[in-house]
Amino acid sequence: MVTNCDHLYNLKFSYQLPFAFTEQGVAMLSSVLRSNKAVEVNVKIMRAFVAMRNFLLKNKDVLYRLDKLERKQIEYQIKTDKNFEEIFGALKLTEPPQGIFFDGQVFDAYLFVSKLIRKAQREIILIDNYLDESILELFTKAKEIVKVKIFTKNSLNLDMSKVQKQYANISINKFDRSHDRFLIIDDEVYHFGASLKDLGKKWFAFSKLEYDTMLILDRIPK
Numbered sequence: 106m107v108t109n110c111d112h113l114y115n116l117k118f119s120y121q122l123p124f125a126f127t128e129q130g131v132a133m134l135s136s137v138l139r140s141n142k143a144v145e146v147n148v149k150i151m152r153a154f155v156a157m158r159n160f161l162l163k164n165k166d167v168l169y170r171l172d173k174l175e176r177k178q179i180e181y182q183i184k185t186d187k188n189f190e191e192i193f194g195a196l197k198l199t200e201p202p203q204g205i206f207f208d209g210q211v212f213d214a215y216l217f218v219s220k221l222i223r224k225a226q227r228e229i230i231l232i233d234n235y236l237d238e239s240i241l242e243l244f245t246k247a248k249e250i251v252k253v254k255i256f257t258k259n260s261l262n263l264d265m266s267k268v269q270k271q272y273a274n275i276s277i278n279k280f281d282r283s284h285d286r287f288l289i290i291d292d293e294v295y296h297f298g299a300s301l302k303d304l305g306k307k308w309f310a311f312s313k314l315e316y317d318t319m320l321i322l323d324r325i326p327k
């Protein structure tokens with residue numbers, strides 16, 4: 106029709122055949138298709154539209170309530186899923202307060218300490234007399250903003266100027282007044298029964314202490 110009528114030339118139209126008709130579209134189609142079958146189908150379609158419209162008008166209050174209820178359910182589900190994610194996330198981040206690693210559990214022990222180091226937000230302090238150069242690999246997993254202070258009686262035979270050139274947040278200090286090993290992560294104190302360099306080589310226990318970190322920090326060199 107648009108092609109044959111010059112005054113309709115500027116109307117937008119599609120070359121694609123429609124997959125669905127509106128009620129008005131069916132009425133327009135019935136004026137073009139005049140066979141008995143076409144008329145019969147058009148009448149049935151129009152009756153279906155009328156029945157659907159009557160159903161919607163008759164039950165609009167119920168449908169409105171159902172829609173409102175569904176929206177609330179979706180909002181509740183989203184909120185619930187978010188709460189579960191937060192809970193499970195917290196559970197994943199929570200490390201056991203105490204435990205034992207047996208000989209051969211090298212990877213498990215290494216993974217445990219790595220998680221402790223990764224969760225630090227401000228400061229990590231390690232007091233351990235028997236360290237070697239391998240311990241630095243552990244602390245490279247800490248965030249760059251986290252200050253790492255290592256206290257040991259070993260010199261580690263390291264050129265500290267070169268270490269701090271690459272890892273400015275790590276410092277190593279001479280300290281020989283502690284027999285046990287302590288790892289302080291922000292405000293949490295962990296006691297280790299073995300040096301961190303020997304993780305998983307022999308049996309050792311660890312425990313999180315309910316202890317004021319300041320009582321330790323006040324006794325180590327600044």
